[in-house]
Amino acid sequence: MVVSARAVFFDVDFTLIYPGPTFQGEGYARFCAEAGFTVDANRFDTAVAAASFILDEVEEPVYNDALFVHYTATIIEHMGGRGPGVVPAAQRIYEQWAGNHHFEMYDDVEPVLNALAGRGLILGVISNSHRSLEAFKEHFKLDALLSVGVSSAEHGFMKPHPSIFETALHQASVLPAEAVMVGDSLKADIEGAVAAGMHAALIRRSGEVPAAVPPGVLVIRSLRDLLSTLHDVDS
Numbered sequence: 001m002v003v004s005a006r007a008v009f010f011d012v013d014f015t016l017i018y019p020g021p022t023f024q025g026e027g028y029a030r031f032c033a034e035a036g037f038t039v040d041a042n043r044f045d046t047a048v049a050a051a052s053f054i055l056d057e058v059e060e061p062v063y064n065d066a067l068f069v070h071y072t073a074t075i076i077e078h079m080g081g082r083g084p085g086v087v088p089a090a091q092r093i094y095e096q097w098a099g100n101h102h103f104e105m106y107d108d109v110e111p112v113l114n115a116l117a118g119r120g121l122i123l124g125v126i127s128n129s130h131r132s133l134e135a136f137k138e139h140f141k142l143d144a145l146l147s148v149g150v151s152s153a154e155h156g157f158m159k160p161h162p163s164i165f166e167t168a169l170h171q172a173s174v175l176p177a178e179a180v181m182v183g184d185s186l187k188a189d190i191e192g193a194v195a196a197g198m199h200a201a202l203i204r205r206s207g208e209v210p211a212a213v214p215p216g217v218l219v220i221r222s223l224r225d226l227l228s229t230l231h232d233v234d235s
Contacts, residue, residue, distance in 0.1 A: 003180055003199050003218065004231050007122040007172040009148065011159075011183030012136065013129055015203055017103040022096065025079075031093050032076060035085035039076060047078030056187055061158040065130070069094050098131045100139035106205075112223040113145045116230065122172045124148025126165065126181070128158045128188060148172050159185070160192025169198075180230060182223070186210050190217055201226065 010016055021027050025044030032039045051074040058067065073081075073090035081089070096102060117123055123146050125133055133149035136142075148171045152158040155167060169179055176197030183189025184203050193200040194214050201218035202209075209219050218229055 003229055004178075005121065005180045005199065006178040007124065007148070007169075007174045008116055008180045008182060008226070008230065009124045009126050009165075009168050009172075009193075011181075011185065011189050012125050012127040012131070012133075013103075014184045015182060015189075016109050016125070017100075017105050017136075017140070020102055020104055022102040023093070028076065028079060028093065031089045032079075032081055032085070035089035035092070037081055037083050037085045037089075039079035039081045041079070043079045044075070047075045050078045051075045058158070061152075061161040063128075063130075063152045063156055063158050065094065068097075068130075094130075097129065100131065100136055105140050106223070108223040109140075110142075112226060113142065115227055117145050119231075121230070122147060122174065124150070124168055124172060126150045126159060126168050128152045159183075159188035160195065162192070162196045165193055165196035165198060169196075182220075182226065186213065190214065201229070 025041030028044060029039050029041040051071055054071045054074060069087065069090045072093050073086050076086050076090055113123055125146055127133060129151065130153035133151050137146050137149065148168055150164055150168045150171070152164060155164050157163050165181070169176060172179065180199040180201060181189055181193030182201045182203060186202060190200045190202050191214065194217065201220055202213060203220050203223065205221060207221055213219060220226065
């Protein structure tokens with residue numbers, strides 16, 4: 001499948017960057033130890049899976065710090081955390097999530113963004129994180145490549161709410177049918193973009209593909225796959 005576009009928007013977390021040790025099991029265990037209790041770092045992956053419904057089943061996607069603190073606290077509880085220190089530990093983890101130095105950029109990001117920008121495509125990011133997108137672009141040296149950025153913490157609504165996509169489209173001065181959203185979340189990134197009239201590409205670096213991918217949605221394992229599937233609308 002080949003998609004013609006003028007603009008490509010990317011999710012940030014788990015699409016362009018991934019968390020380092022601070023936000024893995026051992027990192028959570030350290031935060032919890034500082035708060036005065038212990039958790040089992042080996043239960044981290046299953047704890048994240050058990051807590052995922054909290055973000056997936058939000059009825060009204062209004063950005064709320066408490067939602068993410070609750071999600072993080074639930075992970076901690078599934079790791080065995082108990083007591084009054086759970087919420088303060090979750091709050092501390094949430095605050096640190098905004099720090100770019102805790103993250104690494106996937107090795108396909110810079111070459112692919114350079115290649116797409118070289119074709120004349122407008123590039124941007126749409127994120128549900130409270131991280132400063134300006135600081136993100138500066139830290140990872142993507143300033144010259146990403147001309148559009150919409151953060152749900154500043155915008156007020158989170159993906160999949162249509163207004164956050166509409167704001168990015170307005171900033172890029174493109175129509176929905178001229179834009180592609182690339183992200184790892186089926187609900188937030190893909191279903192939200194499709195509902196807004198955009199094209200979408202679901203990135204699954206692990207190779208695991210959900211059963212309910214909407215028709216017409218690209219499924220890719222690397223951002224490099226975009227190079228053969230995206231073309232400028234005028235080409």
